[in-house]
Amino acid sequence: xxxxxxxxxxxxxxxxxxxxxxxxxxxxxxxxxxxxxxxxxxxxxxxxxxxxxxxxxxxxxxxxxxxxxxxxxxxxxxxxxxxxxxxxxxxxxxxxxxxxxxxxxxxxxxxxxxxxxxxxxxxxxxxxxxxxxxxxxxxxxxxxxxxxxxxxxxxxxxxxxxxxxxxxxxxxxxxxxxxxxxxxxxxxxxxxxxxxxxxxxxxxxxxxxxxxxxxxxxxxxxxxxxxxxxxxxxxxxxxxxxxxxxxxxxxxxxxxxxxxxxxxxxxxxxxxxxxxxxxxxxxxxxxxxxxxxxxxxxxxxxxxxxxxxxxxxxxxxxxxxxxxxxxxxxxxxxxxxxxxxxxxxxxxxxxxxxxxxxxxxxxxxxxxxxxxxxxxxxxxxxxxxxxxxxxxxxxxxxxxxxxxxxxxxxxxxxxxxxxxxxxxxxxxxxxxxxxxxxxxxxxxxxxxxxxxxxxxxxxxxxxxxxxxxxxxxxxxxxxxxxxxxxxxxxxxxxxxxxxxxxxxxxxxxxxxxxxxxxxxxxxxxxxxxxxxxxxxxxxxxxxxxxxxxxxxxxxxxxxxxxxxxxxxxxxxxxxxxxxxxxxxxxxxxxxxxxxxxxxxxxxxxxxxxxxxxxxxxxxxxxxxxxxxxxxxxxxxxxxxxxxxxxxxxxxxxxxxxxxxxxxxxxxxxxxxxxxxxxxxxxxxxxxxxxxxxxxxxxxxxxxxxxxxxxxxxxxxxxxxxxxxxxxxxxxxxxxxxxxxxxxxxxxxxxxxxxxxxxxxxxxxxxxxxxxxxxxxxxxxxxxxxxxxxxxxxxxxxxxxxxxxxxxxx
Numbered sequence: 001x002x003x004x005x006x007x008x009x010x011x012x013x014x015x016x017x018x019x020x021x022x023x024x025x026x027x028x029x030x031x032x033x034x035x036x037x038x039x040x041x042x043x044x045x046x047x048x049x050x051x052x053x054x055x056x057x058x059x060x061x062x063x064x065x066x067x068x069x070x071x072x073x074x075x076x077x078x079x080x081x082x083x084x085x086x087x088x089x090x091x092x093x094x095x096x097x098x099x100x101x102x103x104x105x106x107x108x109x110x111x112x113x114x115x116x117x118x119x120x121x122x123x124x125x126x127x128x129x130x131x132x133x134x135x136x137x138x139x140x141x142x143x144x145x146x147x148x149x150x151x152x153x154x155x156x157x158x159x160x161x162x163x164x165x166x167x168x169x170x171x172x173x174x175x176x177x178x179x180x181x182x183x184x185x186x187x188x189x190x191x192x193x194x195x196x197x198x199x200x201x202x203x204x205x206x207x208x209x210x211x212x213x214x215x216x217x218x219x220x221x222x223x224x225x226x227x228x229x230x231x232x233x234x235x236x237x238x239x240x241x242x243x244x245x246x247x248x249x250x251x252x253x254x255x256x257x258x259x260x261x262x263x264x265x266x267x268x269x270x271x272x273x274x275x276x277x278x279x280x281x282x283x284x285x286x287x288x289x290x291x292x293x294x295x296x297x298x299x300x301x302x303x304x305x306x307x308x309x310x311x312x313x314x315x316x317x318x319x320x321x322x323x324x325x326x327x328x329x330x331x332x333x334x335x336x337x338x339x340x341x342x343x344x345x346x347x348x349x350x351x352x353x354x355x356x357x358x359x360x361x362x363x364x365x366x367x368x369x370x371x372x373x374x375x376x377x378x379x380x381x382x383x384x385x386x387x388x389x390x391x392x393x394x395x396x397x398x399x400x401x402x403x404x405x406x407x408x409x410x411x412x413x414x415x416x417x418x419x420x421x422x423x424x425x426x427x428x429x430x431x432x433x434x435x436x437x438x439x440x441x442x443x444x445x446x447x448x449x450x451x452x453x454x455x456x457x458x459x460x461x462x463x464x465x466x467x468x469x470x471x472x473x474x475x476x477x478x479x480x481x482x483x484x485x486x487x488x489x490x491x492x493x494x495x496x497x498x499x500x501x502x503x504x505x506x507x508x509x510x511x512x513x514x515x516x517x518x519x520x521x522x523x524x525x526x527x528x529x530x531x532x533x534x535x536x537x538x539x540x541x542x543x544x545x546x547x548x549x550x551x552x553x554x555x556x557x558x559x560x561x562x563x564x565x566x567x568x569x570x571x572x573x574x575x576x577x578x579x580x581x582x583x584x585x586x587x588x589x590x591x592x593x594x595x596x597x598x599x600x601x602x603x604x605x606x607x608x609x610x611x612x613x614x615x616x617x618x619x620x621x622x623x624x625x626x627x628x629x630x631x632x633x634x635x636x637x638x639x640x641x642x643x644x645x646x647x648x649x650x651x652x653x654x655x656x657x658x659x660x661x662x663x664x665x666x667x668x669x670x671x672x673x674x675x676x677x678x679x680x681x682x683x684x685x686x687x688x689x690x691x692x693x694x695x696x697x698x699x700x701x702x703x704x705x706x707x708x709x710x711x712x713x714x715x716x717x718x719x720x721x722x723x724x725x726x727x728x729x730x731x732x733x734x735x736x737x738x739x740x741x742x743x744x745x746x747x748x749x750x751x752x753x754x755x756x757x758x759x760x761x762x763x764x765x766x767x768x769x770x771x772x773x774x775x776x777x778x779x780x781x782x783x784x785x786x787x788x789x790x791x792x793x794x795x796x797x798x799x800x801x802x803x804x805x806x807x808x809x
Contacts, residue, residue, distance in 0.1 A: 034058025560602030
């Protein structure tokens with residue numbers, strides 16, 4: 001690689017020539033003046049010398065003279081490259097002194113390289129002119145050199161004076177510019193970290209005077225814990241410049257963000273100076289923070305609005321120009337399907353045209369409209385919204401846009417409807433509870449009567465001939481009494497609130513039990529017919545709820561029945577539905593079902609009524625005679641049992657209800673085994689019974705039954721007198737038999753006081769109605785014998801004998 005020696009005191013020129021020559025395959029050596037060049041050439045011979053003319057220490061002319069007089073260097077070609085000596089005399093003198101080419105700056109790089117290549121090639125070929133100093137007379141050459149030098153020095157002096165004036169003016173302008181800059185400008189020693197100068201803005205920004213700044217440690221003005229600072233300093237050390245953001249510290253210790261730009265440069269005296277420009281970003285950061293907060297608030301507000309409100313905007317004609325995500329999600333429409341349309345696209349059939357016109361007149365008058373509105377989704381479902389329409393009025397006329405803010409209240413409306421249904425159901429339940437309470441009270445009194453009828457008729461049969469007419473008559477009395485007892489028991493069982501208890505039951509049993517209640521409570525003019533299979537049809541159901549379903553349908557059939565020849569038929573069969581069976585009711589799974597249908601010959605119903613028959617609160621009865629919840633509750637019970645209910649009806653012909661319940665495996669059903677009659681334990685002696693009942697006929701009946709069985713009985717109709725007798729002779733009695741419901745003192749209270757007198761005395765309570773509360777209270781008092789008063793003729797002696805036997809053991 002050919003080596004070129006470049007001589008120039010200007011660093012920029014050296015850099016430029018080095019880049020051009022190296023990019024064209026030359027190695028470059030550098031010197032700042034003639035003496036340095038001569039010394040360098042002695043140790044490293046170049047293939048070419050390129051020199052400027054005006055330089056310190058030794059100028060280019062002198063260098064050329066000594067170059068050509070040096071035996072070791074004179075054969076190396078040289079080129080003069082100058083911007084100072086540019087006239088023809090300068091060129092002639094340079095060539096006389098031995099230069100092989102003369103180039104005036106600036107010259108294009110390609111042309112410059114071409115000259116270099118040409119000179120080297122000619123030197124190699126020996127085709128350069130043999131020019132050497134001394135060919136011209138020495139005095140003439142010296143005179144020419146001196147004249148040229150004086151001329152150039154004078155020119156250079158003039159240029160220097162001009163440059164100095166310009167420099168002073170430039171410095172003044174720079175100082176004025178820096179001093180009046182709104183940015184903070186500092187100059188510092190990058191090595192010693194000492195502040196050399198700051199402008200007015202820096203003094204104001206940091207809160208220090210110029211005197212306090214100068215020679216201060218520059219590191220004290222930056223937060224040294226800021227990790228960005230070390231990165232920026234490293235970048236400046238590596239490249240001489242940097243830009244970024246750091247945290248500065250004011251004189252009062254306050255931290256504030258700044259944008260920093262720093263460049264390191266060298267002075268003519270070769271001193272490195274770091275120029276630092278700082279821009280206070282406090283206001284900008286605050287604005288950015290405010291903007292970010294505003295954006296976050298807006299996003300939060302938008303999210304809140306999308307989550308809780310449905311927003312839309314329309315123009316003056318009601319054409320939608322904006323909708324939010326919430327409205328799209330609720331309505332099911334895409335944004336592009338709504339924009340450009342009116343709100344009529346959401347119109348439901350819940351409001352008539354007058355309501356729409358009233359709303360439009362209100363907002364066109366510039367008034368806000370508020371209310372509840374029902375819309376329809378893209379799929380056709382209804383949804384309710386609480387709506388506020390806000391008109392945006394103009395100063396010159398009517399509103400030119402409207403904003404609609406809506407809140408989806410569909411769940412609330414459904415909840416209100418359900419609450420109404422529940423309240424109505426609660427009223428019905430309360431009525432049923434009242435009926436149950438009334439039934440319990442009636443049952444107690446009625447069972448006293450039934451107990452007297454059955455008990456005395458039993459005693460009478462023992463007094464007469466078994467084959468006479470009187471015995472037959474008494475048998476009929478007892479049969480009627482037992483029927484009355486069963487009817488009362490069914491009414492009490494049906495009206496008593498119970499939790500749902502699913503069990504495998506025969507549908508026929510539920511029908512028979514319900515018909516017994518219906519025949520006892522509905523008019524006798526109704527003819528009940530049943531067509532039930534002999535083999536039990538098993539379903540898994542709550543027996544009480546199934547009876548409620550049947551009784552409700554029977555009651556509705558009675559209400560629709562004609563005045564004469566009313567008929568209600570009940571039929572039962574087993575059907576098996578395939579998934580493709582068209583006869584299968586909708587939403588019913590394939591499989592075997594018990595099909596129970598109830599038909600009447602009543603007034604029937606229209607198709608419109610039939611379609612709404614199961615809707616809550618729908619009724620065709622006059623106000624005050626129906627709640628519209630009976631058949632709604634029926635359907636709910638059937639569906640809860642995984643079944644289905646359908647209805648057929650024709651006006652003036654009649655109605656048929658079809659009920660379907662999933663069938664259970666018939667093989668698991670076993671007919672209940674009849675219990676063997678219990679044997680009454682024999683009495684030891686004649687046990688003495690303390691008998692208490694406020695009903696004299698019942699007292700007489702119980703006394704007679706017990707006396708016939710071998711008991712000694714001391715009867716009382718007043719609990720207080722019975723208690724006094726026990727207190728007087730507590731060891732005389734073997735057992736207490738007391739009624740439960742008595743005035744002044746209940747049987748339970750009497751039992752408590754008796755136990756306080758004699759804790760070991762067996763106690764039995766007899767009542768016309770035994771509730772779950774009575775059973776619990778009796779258990780608490782360790783009373784083990786509770787007797788149904790209507791069954792005393794069958795159970796009294798057995799139960800008291802068992803009680804005495806248990807107490808003895």
